[in-house]
Structure formats: structure tokens, C-alpha cells
Amino acid sequence: MTTAPDTADFPPPPMAEQERMVEAILFAAPAPVSMRELAARMPQGCDPAEAVRALRASYAGRGVVLERIGDGYAFRTAPDLSFLMQTETVEARRLSRAAIETLAIIAYHQPVTRAEIEEIRGVAVNRGTLDQLIEMEWVRMGRRRQTPGRPATFVVTEGFLDHFGLESARDLPGLSELRAAGLLESRPPSDGLAPPLVGRDDEDDIEPEGPAEDLFEDE
């Protein structure tokens, strides 16, 4: 390094100032900065090695650490805080009718085989539907049924009970309760026809928007 005659006469800045300089340079640099480059950029007489050492110490245990990367030095966020380096966007979505029906059948009939689910729903169960419920951790595989072919059974999980606020799957309301709640009506409500008045009060509490829409919605 060439020493410019006029600057060589000045004493180097105090170490605290040199530390500041290294801090700013490393912060703004797009890539790790080598000791040589630090020395070239800092005023004459500075001791970048010492400044880096001091700076490294003062960042110890902080949210940002001074790392040596190859020949250079760079700031990086502390590894234990990497979980903060992602933003999570939560998207609320409604389950498909197929999924909620399959889930209901598993909850009411568990352990239940796929064939049984299909029999109750009257349509084939899409592989994706069961996968989705399993991925959501609301459904898991139970024991295999001891019948020919030893089919797998499905049961609901703790997570399911937690989500739906149930102590156990046995707490699910039975058919008679569903009927009392107006969820099981023997006559289809049709347009312009008022639903039966009996039990309307309870029903209102449970489903203020009325049952008719969901019953005939397209799958």
C-alpha cells in the first residue's frame, strides 16, 4: 500500500471509530468484504483486523452476527432467528363438500374403510380428499379391518377433536339430536316454502342463515 505523504502524518482514528467504519462498510457491501479491501477503504493507519475482532465481539449474541465467509466478512442474521425470515400468509378456505362429508362419515362411523365411506356417500371417494384430510391432520389411518383384503380404516385425530371442540368423537350429536336441531328434515325445503315452524328457535341459534342453500349446492 502506498502511503500518501500528507495523510500519513495524521494519527489513525480511535479504535471505536474504526469499528464504526467496518460496521458501515460491511453493512452496505453487497458481498463479503476481505481484510485487504477493508484496509484499502479505511483511512491510513487503521487496523481493520483489530476492528473486525472488536466488532465481532460486540455483535456476539445479537440478532445479527459478523461471520467470516471465505476470505471476507459479512453480517448475517443469527441462525437461531431464521424462523423470522419468512412471512406466512394465512389463507382461509372452506373445505369442499366432498371433504366435509367424508370427514363427517369418518367421525360418525370410525373406524371406517374407504369402501364404507363410498357406500354411505354413494359416490367414489377421491384419493385427494382423504389425502387432504390426512395432511390436515384431522384424519389418520386406523387398524386394518380383519376382513378379506384387510382394508385400511380411517379414524379422526386429536387435532380433529381439538379443532371441533369435542372431547371425543362420541360427543358428536346423534341423528335424533340433528333432527331436533332441524338439521335432519324429512321434507326438502323448496323455494318459497317456509321451513316447518317446529324447532325453529333452536335452529336459529345454530344456523342463522338457514339450511336450504347448502343442501342442494353443487358438489
Add this chain to the structure above:
Amino acid sequence: MTTAPDTADFPPPPMAEQERMVEAILFAAPAPVSMRELAARMPQGCDPAEAVRALRASYAGRGVVLERIGDGYAFRTAPDLSFLMQTETVEARRLSRAAIETLAIIAYHQPVTRAEIEEIRGVAVNRGTLDQLIEMEWVRMGRRRQTPGRPATFVVTEGFLDHFGLESARDLPGLSELRAAGLLESRPPSDGLAPPLVGRDDEDDIEPEGPAEDLFEDE
């Protein structure tokens, strides 16, 4: 599965830890991060405002400082160390005098309409000038003025504050003096009071395809 109820049961991390988190998030981010975003990224129950306050104090006088910019916070190198940053200095886009004046007028008079800018400068604002400022993300459209014709207004952005190192538009240099001198008052010239504004002809040379308003129609 909902995670919120589970985490709410945990006590928030100690303040020193929250400070580390804010430090890591702000260090990693290229643009200012708002308090709201900090809160969203940190665990439940954290107090990012308090953490920012503590962190700001501990960075005072360092080579890197924690700046407040509009709604957000960001680390920036200390201005006194700019002499070390020759390699990082980005060639500033050369702004015309018209662009600089227009920018200042928008900053000090915001929200301001194009007609008001023209009234202050005494010449028509050509579209290229506003386009340039908008493209640089220093200026954006504000609400339309609720006056006949509902003219668009212009305001400065957070990018402007960041670029010029301002916490808010209230911190513009000399703002209170200008206001006290009545120079920021909107004095709509009544008929015959002010010299007429000409110069639309020049503008037509620049933008033969029509008046500038069209550009900003979709607000």
C-alpha cells in the same frame, strides 16, 4: 390446525430476545419494515415498539443507525461515514431543475394538484416530469380533490422519505418557517389577480398524444 391459541399460552420472549428479533428482521430487510409487519412476524405477545426503542438506543452513534422512515424502520449507515462508501454510491439519476422543483412543491404542499404546481412554478408541468418522479417512486397519486373536475393530487411516498432521510413529511427542512410565512397556504388566484398561465403550447410539443390527466385516470 390453528396455532394461535397454542402460542398465546406461552409468555412472550424476554425483551432482550425481542430486541434481537427486531434487529434480525430489520437487518435483513431491504426496505423499511412497519411496526405492524414486525408484530406479524414476531411471536405472539411481543412488544415490537418497545424493542425498536431499545434497539434504536443501542445503535445510537454506531456505524449503522436505526432510522424511522414514515411508518417503518430501517438500518442505514451513518451519514458521516459516507466517505468510505465510494464503491457503493449509486450514480444519482440526474434530475432536471423542473423535476427537483416539482418534487419540492409536492413535498411541501401535498396533497397538491397539477394545476397548483403549475400556479406555483408559473409554467405548465410537462408530463415527463411527473412521470419521472412517479417512476422513481418518490411521488404517487393521492386522493382526488373534491372540487369540480375532481382533479388528481400528488403526494410523496415512503421511498421519498427514505431517500432523503426523513421520518415523516412533517420533518421537511424549513417546513414550519415556510408555513409561518404563509408560503404554503393555498391561495387560489381569483380572476384577474394573477398573471395568466400560458405555456400549454410547449407542452403539446412534448406530449402530442393528449393531456396528462389520462395517464392518471386509473387511480
Add this chain to the structure above:
Amino acid sequence: MPRPHAPHLRPVPDPDHDADAVAQRRADEALIVDVEGYEGPLDLLLTMARTQKVDLLKISVLELAEQYLVFVEKARALRIELAADYLVMAAWLAFLKSRLLLPPDPEAEGPSAEDMAEHLAFQLERLSAMRQAAERLMGRDRLGQTRFARGAPETVTRARRTEWQAGLIDLMRAYARLKTKDEFRPFAFDRTDVFTMEQALDRLRRMIGFAGQWTDLSVFLPEGWSSEPARRRSATAATFAASLELARQGRLEIRQSDTFAPISYRERSNDDRA
């Protein structure tokens, strides 16, 4: 004759008289040469006002107007083409000057000359202030010039999490829907056991001619509709209704001997119809 409120008024100096005038002329000529460099008349006026070396709010607008008018005259003499707005400003300033020099006309409408002059001074001061503000702004510690952002920002990964919304009520409703699927079917009128009046009319019209004598209603019921009660009821009702229609048209006669006694029909002869 100068008016008391225009203290800065002074006669236009004779260009060849003194050194001041020479300097003034040179300045004016410099302005003319530089006219391309000005952003319009207000900008030029501001430069001229600066030569008065006073607080902009205390400038003599009258003097400024005269200076400007002299400038425009010289530009013309030098055959320099001035843009329209310079000429409009000249006309406006000439008007203002005349009003400042004349005693106020009590009949005159609109703003007074003083108001106009004051507004011009305000405009000049405001433009000047904005220029200073712009300078101060550009002189700040600007990002990328003296202040720097993180050179290697770390990427924030964006994770998408889907939160499924389903409540117990959805679950119960789904189950209810399944368990009552057979009962629940879209309303459709069951036509298999219904004999319509149209069908009955058709049948009756064809058969009545052959019957000849009084014939019991049951004979007219279609085949297979007599045994099953629901079907029989439907066919009986339709046939009876059809018979009423034919009776109305005068094509058959209806007879019932007693309440709930069998109903019988016969064709009405042409003779009777007449």
C-alpha cells in the same frame, strides 16, 4: 404622476446617461441572451426581482413591471422571438402598471392594483422559497449518496399456509345431508300413477260412440287402472271430469240414480242435440 402608495416608482432611466444605466442595459441584454434558460416569465421576473436586492415581499412590483417591459421591448428590437407567455405577461404587467399609476377607480370591479401587485410578490416569494427548499432537500443525506441500505438484503421466504375453515355445524350438516339423502330429492310430480284429464277425454271420446246404451263409468277406466286403489282413484276422477266436459259440449249424458250410486253415461244422439 406617482401615487403615494408606489414609492419605488422612478422614471425609466435614459440608457446613455450614467454608469448605472449602462450596467442595467447590460443586465437586460444578458437576460435577453439567456431567455432560453428561463422557465417562463415568472422565473425571469424572479431573477429581475433579485437585482432589486431586497426582501421579495418588499420589492417594487411597479419597478419590476417596468424592467420587464423594457426587456420585452429590447427583445423585440433585437428581433428575438419571445414565447407567447412572455408577451401575455408583458400585457398583464402593462395593465398592472397603468392601474398602479392611476388613482383607484371606485367603479372598477375585481381586485385592486395593490392586490394584484401583492399577489405577484407573493408568487415570486413562494417560487423562491420552493427553490430554496428544493436545494435543501437535495443537500440532505440521501440514500445511496451518503446513507446506505443493507448491501446484501436477506431474502424473506414467503410461506403460504392454508387455514381450513370448518365448524362442527358444517360437519353435522354434512352428515345430516348424507343420512337423509334418500328422503331428500328434488320435488318432482310423480306421474306414473296419474291418469290425466287429457288422457281421459281422449279415451272417452273414442269409446262413447261404441257404448250405445247407459254404460257404467268403471267400464271406461283404462286397462290396468282398476285394481290398484291410487291408480283407480286417479283414473276415476279424470274420467269423471272428462265426462263433465263432454256433457257440457252436449256429446254425452250422465246419469246417477242415487247418492253414491254408480254413474253411467251414454252418447247423446244427434236428434236430441238439435
